[in-house]
Structure formats: structure tokens, C-alpha cells
Amino acid sequence: MSATIPSPSPLARHWALDPEIIYLNHGSFGACPREVLAAQQRYRDRMEGEAIRFFVQELDGLMDASRARLAAFLNADVEDLVFIPNATTAVATVLANIQLRPGDEIIANTHEYPACMNNLRRAAARSGAQIVNAAIPFPIRSSREAFDAIMSRVTTKTRLVLLSHVTSPSGLILPVQELVEALSAKGIDTLVDGAHAPGFCEVDLKKLSPAYYTANCHKWICSPKGSAFLFIRRDRQQNFRPLVLSNFAEKPKPGRPFLHTEFDYIGTDDYSACLAIGDAVEFMPTLVEGGWPAIRKHNRELVLKGRDILCRGLAIEPPAPDSMIGCLTTLILPQHTPELREKLAKRPSKHHDALQDAIIDRHRIQVPIWSVAGGPRTIRLSAQLYNTVGQYEYLAGALREELAREQKLG
Ligand SMILES: Cc1ncc(COP(=O)(O)O)c(C=O)c1O
Known part of the structure; x- marks a missing residue:
């Protein structure tokens, strides 16, 4: 050229x-600023400097500090948020926590992300539930077309709707507020896959109040790779467990929500990406007035x-x-x-x-x-x-x- x-x-x-x-192509994997990567490295240095002190005494407090900054950014309560490595894992976790029965229907749509659909297909196959795929047009003239495509597939058997806040292939902001409200009015839970949304468009979880909402922070919040969150509404938290159970399932930590106790430590891992979410939330806005x-x-x-x-x-x-x-x-x-x-x-x-x-x-x-x-x-x-x-x-x-x-x- x-x-x-x-x-x-x-x-x-x-x-x-x-x-x-x-x-x-920031959308696919995000990109993390040097300053946030440096913050992540400082957490790693603490971990490698004295691993026992880090995991036993420091990790909970660092997770809480990062979560508090994220919660303020999302207008959510810290009690309702857990860290998770990515949106795919979060979708699989929610599906593992829902008791689907033969004949139940789960509405997805033609713009959903393939990995989430794979997890949905597995959950449906195991339980005998049916996936109903709403066709969202593309080209599209208005968000009303997306709303109607999904709502027209609701039946008395609909148990759950999987819905991207921002669709991956088509990059569209879907009318999640209207959909969550209309579905809630019919007693139907929504699992919002907001993989792209925080940092991309406004996310106000108290206002939206879906049953479940996940998003990647490594995309538009620009935190390190492998940093995401899952919001579980208070009335859906009972018996909500991670996919993998670690030490504290038997011995909950006193004074800590069980949800945090379990999700904050799922075996030995490098949790520094999630710890640096708080740093990304605070660093990015210093770049632009x-x-x-x-x-x-x-x-x-x-x-x-x-x-x-x-x-x-x-x-x-x-x-x-x-x-x-x-x-x-x-x-x-x-x-x-x-x-x-x-x-x-x-x-x-x-x-x-x-x-x-x-x-x-x-x-x-x-x-x-x-x-x-x-x-x-x-x-x-x-x-x-x-x-x-x-x-x-x-x-x-x-x-x-x-x-x-x-x-x-x-
Ligand atoms: C809408 C949507 N959902 C889920 C994902 C999966 O994200 P991850 O690979 O971080 O789990 C993506 C990734 O691009 C996405 O765009």
C-alpha cells in the first residue's frame, strides 16, 4: 500500500x-495500559514475596478493595458482586446454578456469543430444556426490533433469557433495561451477558436489577486479561456456588459473605488481574478530562x-x-x-x-x-x-x- x-x-x-x-480490535480482548499492568505486577510481587502472608492475610482485603471500586463504578452493592476470570465462566456458573427441567425454555438470540451458546446447549442437553433462538435482524432499524424479536418468543415455559448487553458479532447495544423489566413482569429471569458493556456504555446495576449480570473488565475497563465479575441479585444468592468448590466450602470464614468466601478463592491461582480492576477503574479516567x-x-x-x-x-x-x-x-x-x-x-x-x-x-x-x-x-x-x-x-x-x-x- x-x-x-x-x-x-x-x-x-x-x-x-x-x-x-x-x-x-479493542473489542476482542481489550488492551491494558502500562500503568495498570504495573499495578498488577505489584500485586504479583507481593504474592511471590511471601505467598503464605499474601493468600492467608492479604488476599481478602485486596479483593474487597478492588470490588469496592468496581461496585461504585457499576452502582452495585459489593455483597452482590464476585470476581470471576471471564464472562464465559460466569455464564457457565449461572447455568450450573439453575435447576432446569425437561420442557423448560431458555430464550437466546442469533447475536449471542458462541462460547456462551455452547454452555447453554450443554445445560439444555443435560436437563432436557429447549433453547429458543430469537432472530434479531441485521441490518436493524431500531432497538424495538430486538425487543420484539425476544419478547415474541416468550411462552409460559420460558425460564430464563440469555441476553447480551452489547452483542459481539454486530456490536449493538440491546435494550436491556426494557427487556429485563418486561421479562421480570412475567416472572422470567434474565442472565445479561454484559461482556463489553462496562466502560463502553453506562451500566447501573441497581437500576437494571437483572437476576444475573456478568461482564469482562478486561475489555472496556482496560484491566488485565482474565478479570471479570458476576452480579447475582440478592434473592438469587442462596445456594449459589462456584463451578469449582475450594477449601472454604466446608469452613466458611466468619464475618464474610459466603458468596465472597467461596468465589474469592477457587484454588491456587494468580488473582492479580481481578485485584487490578480497581486500579483500571481509577486510572482510565485520568487520561481524559x-x-x-x-x-x-x-x-x-x-x-x-x-x-x-x-x-x-x-x-x-x-x-x-x-x-x-x-x-x-x-x-x-x-x-x-x-x-x-x-x-x-x-x-x-x-x-x-x-x-x-x-x-x-x-x-x-x-x-x-x-x-x-x-x-x-x-x-x-x-x-x-x-x-x-x-x-x-x-x-x-x-x-x-x-x-x-x-x-x-x-
Ligand atoms: C458478548 C460476549 N460474551 C462473552 C464473551 C466471552 O468473553 P471471554 O472470552 O472473556 O469469556 C465475549 C468475548 O468477546 C463477548 O463479546
């Missing part, structure tokens, strides 16, 4: 990102600019209204003829589609290319403080070049 490689934003100095790569709301606004405006650049550059239309967009946006790429599509789909890829391989190999841009619910090929853009408008312009040029190259293969 002839155009000069655009620089990231000056704020990129806080991240350890490879300077040779234009990183437009206006703190977290300003970060969310910045990233949303940047991703919308990126979307418009790609729409203009590729002559495509935005497939979702602005009101459903946070810091991610998924666009439907221009389509080739069915014959050429079939031929291109046979190419090997390290990712979901060989176009992604070409974009990384020839243009050094990391951006996911896949499809939403088996539909046409899409690209999902992320925006984080380290990104710039110039990077999306560069991507538009790279896509034009690669789509033309594909065309020649026809």
Missing part, C-alpha cells in the same frame, strides 16, 4: 501495543466517524441506528457475486475470513471480518483512546484495494 501508515493517538503511549500494527463519561463519548464519536469513513469509502450504508452504537460498530461489506463468494470462502484463513488475513498481512491492520448470524460478510470496528480518524481512513483504502484484488479472482 502506498499511503503512509497513520500514527496512533498520543495517548497510545500508555499502551504496550505493537507500533507496527494498526489496532482496530471528564473521566469515564468523556471516554465513552470520545470512543463513540470516533467509531461513528470511522463508520462514516468506511461507508463513504466503500459506498455502503450503516446497518444500525446511531442509538444502538457505543464503541463498536459492525458494517456489511460490499458483496461479490454468489459464484465469487463461494470461491473466496474456500480460501484458508487463520481467522474467520481470508480477507482479514490479507488486511493484517499486507496492511498491518488488525480488524475482525466475519458474518452476523450467517449473513453477508461484515467488518467490526472498535474505537479506543489510542485510535485516530486517520487509522479508519487507512483501513478504508486497504479494504478498497483488497476487495478489488478479490474481484480479480472471479
Whole structure:
């Protein structure tokens, strides 16, 4: 490619990102600032300095301190939050704690994350429950379409709804408040998979009050990898246990909620990522005047600019209204003829589609290319403080070049 490689934003100095790569995929695994990684290292140093003191005397207090900072950020009570390594584990944990019966129905939808669906399929197969897959359209005109798609599948047998706050393949903010309220009114519990949501859009757990809510902190809060939380509403906490039981199942710690006693120590592990959640919650807002709301606004405006650049550059239309967009946006790429599509789909890829391989190999841009619910090929853009408008312009040029190259293969 002839155009000069655009620089990231000056704020990129806080991240350890490879300077040779234009990183437009914060959504998949997040990226943790150097300052937060340094805080994590300090917890590790304490652990390695004197492991007995660390695990026996210090870990509970450090977990509590991190949890208190996270709870304030989410408007939640600390009693209702436990740390967990990731959203997938949290979904599996909730499903293991629900007594599903043959004939029960669990509503999911066509934009749910594959790992969560795998855990749901296993829970359904073991119990004889049925999964009802609501079809959320894409392109989508309004969040009402998502609301109706889910609510129209409710029956008297519905036990649970698994619902992403922000969908993974399509990057849409779903109307979780309206859905949790409408489902609660029918006595149906919701398991909200908010993997992307905290740091991406506002999350107020007291206001939302779902039965269960999980999210990754390693995505948009920018804490280290393997840091997530699970919220369990007070009336669902009795007998709620981790997937793996450790020492304190037999011997609860006096003066500590049993939920924390069990979840805060699930065998010997490196808990420093969760300890550093509090540090990430406090460090990130020091980067931008206006703190977290300003970060969310910045990233949303940047991703919308990126979307418009790609729409203009590729002559495509935005497939979702602005009101459903946070810091991610998924666009439907221009389509080739069915014959050429079939031929291109046979190419090997390290990712979901060989176009992604070409974009990384020839243009050094990391951006996911896949499809939403088996539909046409899409690209999902992320925006984080380290990104710039110039990077999306560069991507538009790279896509034009690669789509033309594909065309020649026809
Ligand atoms: C909506 C959603 N749920 C769950 C996950 C799984 O996250 P993890 O691999 O950290 O468990 C992801 C990851 O991207 C996601 O986007």
C-alpha cells in the first residue's frame, strides 16, 4: 500500500501495543495500559514475596478493595458482586446454578456469543430444556426490533433469557433495561451477558436489577486479561456456588459473605488481574478530562466517524441506528457475486475470513471480518483512546484495494 501508515493517538503511549500494527480490535480482548499492568505486577510481587502472608492475610482485603471500586463504578452493592476470570465462566456458573427441567425454555438470540451458546446447549442437553433462538435482524432499524424479536418468543415455559448487553458479532447495544423489566413482569429471569458493556456504555446495576449480570473488565475497563465479575441479585444468592468448590466450602470464614468466601478463592491461582480492576477503574479516567463519561463519548464519536469513513469509502450504508452504537460498530461489506463468494470462502484463513488475513498481512491492520448470524460478510470496528480518524481512513483504502484484488479472482 502506498499511503503512509497513520500514527496512533498520543495517548497510545500508555499502551504496550505493537507500533507496527494498526489496532482496530479493542473489542476482542481489550488492551491494558502500562500503568495498570504495573499495578498488577505489584500485586504479583507481593504474592511471590511471601505467598503464605499474601493468600492467608492479604488476599481478602485486596479483593474487597478492588470490588469496592468496581461496585461504585457499576452502582452495585459489593455483597452482590464476585470476581470471576471471564464472562464465559460466569455464564457457565449461572447455568450450573439453575435447576432446569425437561420442557423448560431458555430464550437466546442469533447475536449471542458462541462460547456462551455452547454452555447453554450443554445445560439444555443435560436437563432436557429447549433453547429458543430469537432472530434479531441485521441490518436493524431500531432497538424495538430486538425487543420484539425476544419478547415474541416468550411462552409460559420460558425460564430464563440469555441476553447480551452489547452483542459481539454486530456490536449493538440491546435494550436491556426494557427487556429485563418486561421479562421480570412475567416472572422470567434474565442472565445479561454484559461482556463489553462496562466502560463502553453506562451500566447501573441497581437500576437494571437483572437476576444475573456478568461482564469482562478486561475489555472496556482496560484491566488485565482474565478479570471479570458476576452480579447475582440478592434473592438469587442462596445456594449459589462456584463451578469449582475450594477449601472454604466446608469452613466458611466468619464475618464474610459466603458468596465472597467461596468465589474469592477457587484454588491456587494468580488473582492479580481481578485485584487490578480497581486500579483500571481509577486510572482510565485520568487520561481524559471528564473521566469515564468523556471516554465513552470520545470512543463513540470516533467509531461513528470511522463508520462514516468506511461507508463513504466503500459506498455502503450503516446497518444500525446511531442509538444502538457505543464503541463498536459492525458494517456489511460490499458483496461479490454468489459464484465469487463461494470461491473466496474456500480460501484458508487463520481467522474467520481470508480477507482479514490479507488486511493484517499486507496492511498491518488488525480488524475482525466475519458474518452476523450467517449473513453477508461484515467488518467490526472498535474505537479506543489510542485510535485516530486517520487509522479508519487507512483501513478504508486497504479494504478498497483488497476487495478489488478479490474481484480479480472471479
Ligand atoms: C458478548 C460476549 N460474551 C462473552 C464473551 C466471552 O468473553 P471471554 O472470552 O472473556 O469469556 C465475549 C468475548 O468477546 C463477548 O463479546
